[in-house]
Amino acid sequence: MKVSRLTSVCHTKVLILDDSSFYRDRSKRVELLAHCFDHAKRRHYKGFRMLTLGWSDGSTFLPIDFSLLSSSKEKAKIDDIDSTIDKRCSGYKRRIEALQTAPEQIPGMVKRALSNGIDTSYVLMDSWFTQQPLIKALTDQGIDVIGMVKPTNQRYRVGSQWVGLRTLYRLSKPVTSHKEILRSIRTTMANGVPVKVVFVQNRNKQSEWLAILSTDCTLTEREIIRTYGMRWDVELFFKATKSFLKLQKEFQGRSYDLLISHTTIVFTRFILLSWQNRCSTDNRTFGGMFYELCDEMNELDWAVALTQLMDILHDALTKTKKSIKRWVTCQLTQWIESLPNYIKVYLPKLGCES
Template identity: 70%
Template structure:
């Protein structure tokens, strides 16, 4: 194994402590992300992880003056494109471990939720990316098609901290541009994820929740947008012991009221009006066509006050206000999507044609968010995740002068060894006086032997 214990191979102090606290290397090993020779996986993971905090991508880093300090381009791409690495297991282990630490800081009475949503993953300039497809962006105001994937994501939240648990980059069977590479070994984790990419979102969500529950993550509700609140999926989730709170829209879906199947608009007319409940118009208990009992409430649309929105809950014991409050936690995943794309360079940092490369890099970006979320939760100064990100960028930049300072001290020490004892003693005393007058945050970067001398 190549020695990576050089002075340039270091994380910012704040990140270094978090890596140790969250046992990042342990999770990599348990997920089978390890090598028998060459640069270690933990070193390569750390290298890619810290790229964003240096405001550089891998190409620009290799073109910089420090290029000789890093492994060659192929070493990193082989690491990212390895199909045998179980990145899904790594993300699940990391998120589960971090969530357990977060739960110690959370009131037990506070509801914990799973949040399911999808987001666009653009690769418009790509031509030969594996499993590339034409997807429809239903969330965009332009309502247009794009080349790329649908990023289906499962997350956990307690209303204050959001943690991504699982994801899948979905392609399409009908609008597929490129297929699965013929060179992929069908026994690997990478091939299984490729097969998952060709499944529909409702097919994958129950298995995602099953893995999360099996890992020991606790939650009471699953929050979903109207695109996912469909009777078969709601029933499948309820069968796993979870309740669903989601928005519903007018579709062919029917509700059973006194033996009659009615539409959502008809259900609104049958619902009982509520008085003195701001924003909540009506509420009714009913049964979905597949036999699942639900409570549907109608709230005023803030954008168009003449219209209403419908929220569905399979937990009929919740009050109307509680349903609205818990559903509001779904916004955490929208903030997550925005942060990973705008700050953490989810779609732009790595340009790989391999589906494994897309999966591995997306997992590393999610790991960055987990680290920032944990730091945000631990700090009492109420720093936002965006502010934490920029502070870590500053700390990475500080490493350059820290290394330079250490080199200067080492150079002086080498020079002292070649002088006579009298002159050496004089210089040594002057150096000690200078070090003793330095601020404590600068002393932290100096060798311990110098600070204690």
């Protein structure tokens, strides 16, 4: 990836998973149309769930895969698959995937991203996806998971007992180095995956806490929180595509293939705009010129520092005896004369008094 080459090796690169509502409230006959629930607005709507996988390095977000999810429940489905679709084509396979749940599709999406050479270290997920079977499926692919968890029936091993998240909070050790980080603990999930759970203050409600889970136990508490904060990029992506790139509004077709094509075009627009923005703000896109300027700046910094050192030494010599000053000046002159010419040009010329 061109963007990945602009990212420093020490910077974290992540995959971000999230879903968003894809409204078709005014439609009556759209292929695979279903009744869905919007958790943000707390209401039902007609349409799809747009499951999205994106890549981010903290500066640029790029969508790399998506799926428009319908529902496998007969009560929720409004329209079914078009019976004239050839079952051997990729369009029919996408329709079958639309009837799957998000946890069933996510491992395949991540596997496709890794097999295509996407450079990443972690998968970031919201609390809707941090289920133990899904975490196990992703870690088996060799990638770590960082996500928020909520108090559910999931159990964690502490010593010889299995406890829930609330009990885990009471058993964890307090963290005093940062006021917003309350506690942290290393534990093991019921499926045998070792994790580190960090409890942070809920800014919206000071009396409550939030829990962030990481399968990479080598990270510090602050690194886990900082990395999870990169998940906000996907929320900005959803806002931009719906508000400015006319996702859901530009196209009103009834075919599922047309819905996929429309979403792909919108995502492609966003990728091009993100790349253009990165090129206009990242100086490394100047190529060799950037590195030549960097070398020149480093050379100038070295020359300035050496000149300042000589000035300090000269000021110190003015306060000493003439005999000592004469001897030190002669030694410096001989040393400077022995240096290469490309270093001499940056040093002052000293006269050795006889």
